[in-house]
Amino acid sequence: MFFKSSFTSLAVSLLASIQVVHASEAYPSLPTWKCTKSGGCIQQNTTVVLDQVAPNAIGTAGSRTAADYAAMGVSTSGNALTMYQYMTVNGKVTSASPRVYLLGADGKYVEMGLLNQELSVDVDLSALPCGENGAFYLSSMAADGGATGGAAAGKGYCDAQCQGYCCNEMDILEANSMATAMTPHPCIGNTCDSSGCGFNPYASGQHSFWGPGSTVDTNKVFTVTTQFAASGGQLSQISRKYVQNGRQISSGTISSCGSTSSTGGLTGMGQALGSGMVLAMSIWNDPTQQMAWLDAGSNGPCASGQGSPSNIQSQHPTTHVIFSNIRWGDIGSTTT
Template sequence: MPAALQFSLLGLLVGLAAGAATGPLAEDHPVLPTWKCTTSGGCVQQNTSIVLDRDSKLAKGAAGSRSAADYTAMGVTTSGNALTLQHYVNGQAASPRVYLLDSTTNKYVMMTLQDNQELSVDVDLSSLPCGENGAFYLSEMAADGSGGAGSGTGYCDAQCPSSQCCNEMDILEANSMATAMTPHPCKGSNCDKSGCGYNPYASGQRNYWGPGKTVDTSKVFTVVTQFAASGGKLTQITRKYIQNGKEIGGGGTISNCGAEGGSGGLTGMGQALGRGMVLAMSIWNDPAQQMAWLDAGSNGPCASGQGSPSQIQSQHSDTHVVFSNIRWGDIGSTTKS
């Protein structure tokens, strides 16, 4: 074989090997049924599954092919319509983040929620102590994950990780002691990183959220987030809860989110919701601030030091969150029996 041809073939083989290491990962996606609803037609089950964030997998050294068993090792399991995210697995932090995937197209599900739509989910965060965050939120990622949705690529949010900025709607950031709902609109790379959130405790409702309180976080409950629009523009985001068959009001309303000329304001957030956003779910803690911005000081009842990751791991090693029965569609359509 001529030397030039040998060199060419060797280069091709090296390229293929590199592509196998850096290209999309082949994996089995755990099935997670969800429902899309209308007031006229009820709720229709969707062919959906979940995919682990690619960067999280690579950070754990999980290159190559994947399987459902690997998801378990990363703290992710599904059962029926329920997704469980476990922070620690075998004494090691997994802290998984997953996205909702259309199993038919192998692209992310794009939820369009601006025009009088709502998103509901049943939540069990009874095992989340101070310092933990069970997050259920929307990110304006590309439907194809910028080329690899099937392996969890393309993440972006309003904090601009790796300079990837995009609109972010934090539907629920919570533990058993505190919660917040926060739009983070972006106009280009100008993002409202702090957001314009609603936290019941910070708003003076000190007995609203927690074990045995108005929203009893020791038990499962339904979180309903409604996006009201007028004249094609998002005008209000409203939160309510359902527990033990009863609707609980007072969950908060957001009708302003900064100037449109800056990061886009509530109008810009609505435009992103109209274009379609990807559902992300994660569990994490915060070594830098110990989640004080969510649950300590004026934001919640947690004391200094309670949110330390080392304390959480030693005292709450089984901390996890369960998201189930995910439904989206016309306002009033997702929680009908």
């Protein structure tokens, strides 16, 4: 993953200088499930919180008294989270590019311990064209957000591109209706594998695997399950499967990841997963690279120019992604 949002520098500078007040913020409910093979899946009282630099989270008095989730294109219904790229605010179309984190009932980010575990989510990418990225990923953020106001105000973001600060990142799913990638980004201190060692079906030669009417039909909802198998207490393999229309579809695996000595490799990624990582979800597009690293050239079928934000806004103004039915736990327990 390269650039995850297009939040304005104005919003960043304003939020850096204000005192965040979050007592009145109403977090959208998003129940999730923690599963075991012996006890089944138990519902968790979880919500989502907007990232602190969301432009429309700034209150009229210059403080985040109550983030406007609707204006930022974020809504929940039951166990489903919907995020829109573009919103009309005060008669003006803006690129919302929302990013949210999973928040626990204790006011801290949920830290998922996923070594020798699996994570599943139902996904609807049908409204995401070339150039869009519906991202579902993990970050080694501090559970309390690492600052005053912390997680309750959406603080503390970090990733392997060192946005915020440098930390381990596991891109479970970066995708639109035309292409997808799964990418570990391990780090040792401030040295991160920013490019990662991802798996993209199209780039591996599977040109009819992903897309409208393809093996994984992105016109329809499907389940994404990612398994983090361990051997001897260390991560040995990351594997992916899909379930659609009652049919299980196996996909790629990752069994090595760069230099263990410089960035930690697959072993380091496993250590981060074992310590617990925070779930982030976002939608964004990319004026610089137009998401070509994900869906164009050798990475996907999208043509040059298709992924430009101006083209997306004019041709697909209601583009959005839906993540639902999030569950994690023992391998084999989340899709039963």
